[in-house]
Amino acid sequence: MKKIYLAAALCWLATLSFAQVRTRSLKPETVKEYSRFVPTSKKALSTVQLPKVNVSQLLKEDEKEASLGLPFRFGKALDVKINLANSGKWETVDGGRIWRMLIDVPEAKTVNMIFDRFYLPEGATMFIINGDRTVVSGPIDHTQNSLAGTFSSGLLKGSSVIIELFEPAEFFAKTELQISKVVHGYRLTPMAGGFGQAAPDPCERNVNCAEGNNWQNEKGMVAMVLLNNNERICSGSLLNNTCNNMTPNFLTAFHCLDLNEDGAAGGDEIAAAQTWHFMFQYMSAGCTPSTDDFNVVEFAGATYRAGWNISDFALLELNQTPEPGTGVVYAGWSRTNAAPTSSVGIHHPKGDVMKISVENNVATSVDWNGVGPNTHWGVNFETGTVERGSSGSPLFNQNHRVVGQLHGGRLTGGDYEGRCINRDARYGRFDVSWVGGGTNDTRLSNWLDPSGSGATDVGPLTIPSISGPSVLCTSGTYTLNNVPGGVPVSWSVSTPSGVTPTSGSGNVANLTMINPEDVTITYRIGCNATRGITRRIYVGPPQFSGFLVNGQSTSNGSGCTNSYIPIAAVPNDPSANYYWSQSDPNGFIANATQSSTAFTGYNASCYYLNVNISNACGSRNETLTMCLNNCFAKYSVFPNPAKDYITVEFGQIESAESLPDEIVLLSEKSTTPVENIDVQTLYQRNGLKNGKQVEIDAKALPRGTYYLHIKNSRLQEKKVDVVRILLD
Structure with missing residues (x-):
């Protein structure tokens, strides 16, 4: 079975486009679905211990700056230099190696x-999990590489994090990771399990309360931003453009960037945007009570495009383009000077x-503390309010268009405190x-x-996606969804010998396979340019x-008893279902x-493993013969069944090399x-x-039944003996 690649291409600027990235925070029961992470006690992990911070002093500083209009500070960035060479521990695994550490x-x-x-490198994946193993971010992969060579992580609750990196064998030692800052979050937030010193005003309303019923699309346009060494917070929104081409333009407040308050975007401030984090x-x-459901879509880094302190706007372009299915939406906007009748x-x-x-009255055109007449919209919310951390967030008019971004409150310096009393x-x-x-920047x-x-009003954009059968047996219909109305669409196929027809107009393509060849169908929409969304389609019954x-190709495998032996049917077909079986009770x-x-045989014998591979177009059965020998006779395990103690006794011990690792x-x-026993350390300490x-x-x-894993990674091939133990 061959693969077909369908790329839905939307118009885009002729500039560099970074690969799609999505980082998730997941509930604990889903951790294993997304990670190679093996639950390990903290004591077994290589650990970097950071110093405590003076929280009392930080809170005093926060009180002093509350009236200065600075972005809300939630943490203290600690300078570190943690990398693959000076921290963590590598472990060899099937297909590569894993590096783990705890901070x-x-x-x-x-x-x-x-x-x-x-x-x-391609094939490498990284996960970041909190020490309590209740939230995990990932997978993080090669699509998050940026020209700046930087990356940022989102918030994880708790006082420790575990980093797990898998590096494939074919890219040995090609990974580069170095952490320069670890942010100690000292203010309680919902993500940290409470509010404490950071409690928002009681008049705030969750977006999923009744007030938000008519604004469900808009909530996908707004993000929380970590900035300034990622120890402060602002808000902002993703904006559509006149090409509807998914360029990830992000609007926030200029003062979120301009931390030295000189009214200009300095070189260091512009460079710092590469490490901003968007949640x-x-x-x-x-609605109530507030809950945090750990399902955050995150993007790391952005490029500064333009900003102006008079109207307090900053426009950035995210380093990644959001993909379909994330719930992220591009906001529409209006550049007319008509005051919103409601906001x-x-x-x-x-x-x-x-x-x-919510503001139900007409907005007024105002200045900002006497600077620049008619540069701002003034509102006085009847429902909810704004506070520090809200800076940069969008103001939507009655037509659900962005007409501004939050600068601050009416009081001098943008003081947000007591906002339930003064909600302007x-x-x-x-x-x-x-x-x-007047200039591009x-x-x-x-x-x-x-x-x-010259458009004055642009509507929102839901990210286009391709629908159609995942497996194409003979023919199928593929549709480009969420195309803005009135925009002409055409498509063409790159390999004419693979399908028919090979081109057409509109967002629907009815394809019939001629030959099982790779095919790319490209949709073109507006602006006479392309931006790709690729979908893989599998054609015909599963291949084998x-x-x-x-890791070696064979039809008759061999190995040792009581060891995990990696096996695989190739190629791996994501469209297929696999089911392995064998009848010997000792396997x-x-x-x-x-x-x-992986296969384990407990007796020296030949085993016959069958795999059934099936998809919508058909199925097949294949058999692998595995003949095992008793390779290890240097130890014995007794008694078995056991009651009070389990003893592993080794034969002649010439050196540490003749003992397992753990x-x-x-x-x-x-x-x-x-139990996890480091045999090497135990031996060295007599x-x-x-x-x-x-x-x-x-x-x-x-x-009950237990399994004793005796591991030795110093052999040419890593071995794990498995001994079944019964406790009675």
Whole structure:
């Protein structure tokens, strides 16, 4: 079976486009679905311990700056130099190696990081999990590489994080990772499990309350932004342009960037945007009480495009383009000078889950503290309010168009405190920012109207996607969805011998396969340019070219008893279902429903493994013969069944090299180790009983079946002996 690639291409500027990236925070029960992470005790991990911070002093500083209009500070960035060479521990695994480490940040409420060196080769994946193993961010892969060579992580609750990196064997030592800053989050937020000093005002309303019923599309346009060493918070919105080409333009407040308050975007401030972190979909699922459901779509880094302090706008372009299915939406906008007859603000006050504020009256055209007449829209919210952290958030008019971004409150310096009493807010006017200071780097016009159309109103854009069958047996219909109305669409096929027809107009393509050849169909929409969305289509029944045993192609495998032997049916076909089986009770297949798994045989014998591979177009059965020998006879395990103690006794011990690395005891009902014994360290400390025994105290363990894993990674091929133990 061959693959077809369908690329839906939308118009785009002739500039560099970074690959799509999405980082998720997941509930604990889904961690294993997204990570190679093996639950390990913190004591077993290589750890970097950071110093405590003086929270009392930081809170005093926060009180002093509350009236200065600076972005809300939630954490303290600590300078570090943590990299693959000086920290963590590598472990060889099938197909490559894994690097793990733990960063302990004493008494922190949340932890996030900035990487000043970041490069992942193709096939490498990284996950970041909090120490309590309740939230995980990832997978992070090569599509997050940027020209700046930097990366940033989002907030994880708790006082420690575990980083896990998988590097494939074919790209050995090609990964670059170095953490330059670890942010100690000292203010309580919903993500940290409470509010405390960072409590938002009680009049705030969650975006999923009744007030937000008519604004559900807009909540996908707004993000919380970590900035200024990623220890402060602002808000902002993703904007559409006149080409509808998915250029990820992001609007926020200029003062979020201009931390030295000199009214200009300095070189260091512009460069710092490459490490900003954008968190979409951070909201409570319901109205009350507020909850944090750990389902945040995140993007790392952006390029500064334009800004102007008079209307307080800053426009950036995210380093990644959001993909279909993320819930992220591009906001529409209006650059007319008509005052909104009613207004809505959507924002993240003090790092809180997304809130909505409603103004039912006409906005007024105002200045900003006497500077620049008619540069801002003034509103006074009847429902909700705005606070520090809300800066940069969009103001939507009655037509659901962005008409400004939040500068601050009416009081001098933008003081947000006590906002439930005084709910007025001032937003830099979008129409004023459109012409800005008259140059490309001080106005919106050339970035949001790249075609020079002169449009004054642009609607929102839901990211286009391709629908159609995932497996094409004979013919199928593929549709480009969410195409803006009135925009002409055409498509063409790159390999005419693969399908018919080979071109057409409209957003629907009815394809019939001629030959199982790779095909790319390109949709063109507006602006006479392309931007690709690729979907893989599999054609015909599943293909099979052979088996891999320990990474080697073979039809008859061999190995050792009581060891995990990696096996795989190739090629791996994501469209297919796999089911492995074998009838010998002395054999065990680790995961019977994936193309790659592992086999263990407990007796020296030949085993016959069958795999059924099926998809919508058909199925096939293939058989692998595995003949195993008893390779290890240097130890014995007794008694078995056991009651109080389990003893592993080794024969002649000539040196540490003749001993395994570790012995792990696992229950049949859990993958969490019951005991984890470092045999090498025990030997070096003369800790072996009678000079040759490892004794495991089993008196307190529940009765049942256990498995003893005896691991040795110093052999040419990593070996793991598995011994079944019964406690009675």
